[in-house]
Amino acid sequence: MHLSYLLSVALAATSLVEAALPARLRGRGSSTASMAAKRRSVGNLKRREVKEVVSPKLFIISMFDSEADVWYDDVQNQLGLLDQNFTIPGFSPLFPDAHCTSSGDVCQLTTGEGEINAASTVTALLLSPQFNLTSTYFLITGIAGGNPHLITTGSVTFARYAIQFDLQYEFDPRQMPANLSWTGYVPQGGSYPDMPDGIDYPTEVYGTEIFELNVNLLERAYYIASLATLNDTDGAAKYRATYGYAPANQPPSVVKCDSGTANQYWSGSTLGEAFQNYTLLMTNGTGNYCATQQEDNATLEALLRGTLSGLVDFSRIILMRTISDFDRAPPGEAEMFHLLDADQEGFEPSIMNIYQAGIEIVKDMRMYWTGTYDKGLKPGNYIGDAFNSLGGEVAPDIGTEAIYIN
Numbered sequence: 001m002h003l004s005y006l007l008s009v010a011l012a013a014t015s016l017v018e019a020a021l022p023a024r025l026r027g028r029g030s031s032t033a034s035m036a037a038k039r040r041s042v043g044n045l046k047r048r049e050v051k052e053v054v055s056p057k058l059f060i061i062s063m064f065d066s067e068a069d070v071w072y073d074d075v076q077n078q079l080g081l082l083d084q085n086f087t088i089p090g091f092s093p094l095f096p097d098a099h100c101t102s103s104g105d106v107c108q109l110t111t112g113e114g115e116i117n118a119a120s121t122v123t124a125l126l127l128s129p130q131f132n133l134t135s136t137y138f139l140i141t142g143i144a145g146g147n148p149h150l151i152t153t154g155s156v157t158f159a160r161y162a163i164q165f166d167l168q169y170e171f172d173p174r175q176m177p178a179n180l181s182w183t184g185y186v187p188q189g190g191s192y193p194d195m196p197d198g199i200d201y202p203t204e205v206y207g208t209e210i211f212e213l214n215v216n217l218l219e220r221a222y223y224i225a226s227l228a229t230l231n232d233t234d235g236a237a238k239y240r241a242t243y244g245y246a247p248a249n250q251p252p253s254v255v256k257c258d259s260g261t262a263n264q265y266w267s268g269s270t271l272g273e274a275f276q277n278y279t280l281l282m283t284n285g286t287g288n289y290c291a292t293q294q295e296d297n298a299t300l301e302a303l304l305r306g307t308l309s310g311l312v313d314f315s316r317i318i319l320m321r322t323i324s325d326f327d328r329a330p331p332g333e334a335e336m337f338h339l340l341d342a343d344q345e346g347f348e349p350s351i352m353n354i355y356q357a358g359i360e361i362v363k364d365m366r367m368y369w370t371g372t373y374d375k376g377l378k379p380g381n382y383i384g385d386a387f388n389s390l391g392g393e394v395a396p397d398i399g400t401e402a403i404y405i406n
Helices: 003-020 032-042 066-074 113-128 215-225 234-243 269-282 296-307 335-340 346-366 367-372
Strands: 056-062 084-087 097-100 106-110 135-148 156-159 161-164 210-212 253-255 260-261 289-293 317-326
Touching: 032 335, 056 253, 066 106, 066 253, 106 113, 106 296, 135 296, 135 346, 156 215, 156 346, 161 269, 161 296, 210 260, 210 296, 215 253, 215 317, 215 346, 260 269, 260 296, 269 289, 289 317, 296 317, 317 346, 346 367
Parallel strands: 056 106, 056 135, 135 317, 156 253, 161 260, 260 289
Antiparallel strands: 084 097, 097 106, 135 289, 156 317, 161 210
């Protein structure tokens, strides 16, 4: 049987899998068939057994192949992330390698999607003897859904807080009292639903519910990324116009707002409003989630434990998400159609803008490493988790004294 025939059959099968995906996911490259085929292709890369430990200035963390490919394909700037390739024990079988520039100053990995994949891969990185990460900055960057009241597709977001939406009690609304208009989500240990007045802060806290990052580093990354020219498409603009209000119907921009994590790929205004209430509750009234994704709190928990072990520095984390789609339907459109069938056309600009904004941060870090980044941008705010695990000079403004361990 000819090789060309086998290849044509494989490509046809991949196309069928891709066509079966919801419209929101087509082109995302998240089907197992397409990723496995790409993995075999990347498997031809030359790997290097390095005797010297690599000490990156910046480590880019992607979640799936399209988010990673935009860094490999940077023809204009020739970042050269595939110059060195290391297979790391414990990485995802689909993404087993870390990739670095020839000098080792910038590296990148792909965790795989979902909270378990993210935590497992990042933990494997921290434990690898291949890298010294004690002075490394981490750019966690991928696509996300967006709250149309705060953001629009193609936009670039930088988060101070990451909130774990799905770490709550959950009831099927069909089995709740008919006179209640709750979503079914209740903070753990509480008796009332997600409400904006903070009536029921969770009393059963696992520690990953919320993280706070270095605002001084966030502000610098935000400013640098704001210098980028963002990508947009006519298709994305056309769908945005169906919302009829700003900022949903506006062009992409760079925005400071927060990130919500859940394994569930959820959609709908009712859930969105509940999760915004939960964000306000967990941030003591200061947070506003605009990006929804499936990994960030897991990644941050791994990095926090790495900091406690002296392997990394939690103050050197940038959380950047670009918006590929809206987390709720425009007026007059059914929520199920919006999630499963609507062609929002935001995927392409969101992927491109990972690079457009991210490369500016890479350039700034390279240019001003000595004297600025190497010393670290000291946080002026609390950083860490709900437990105050890291301690520090600044008192926590998240969590409650009852759960602090420092």
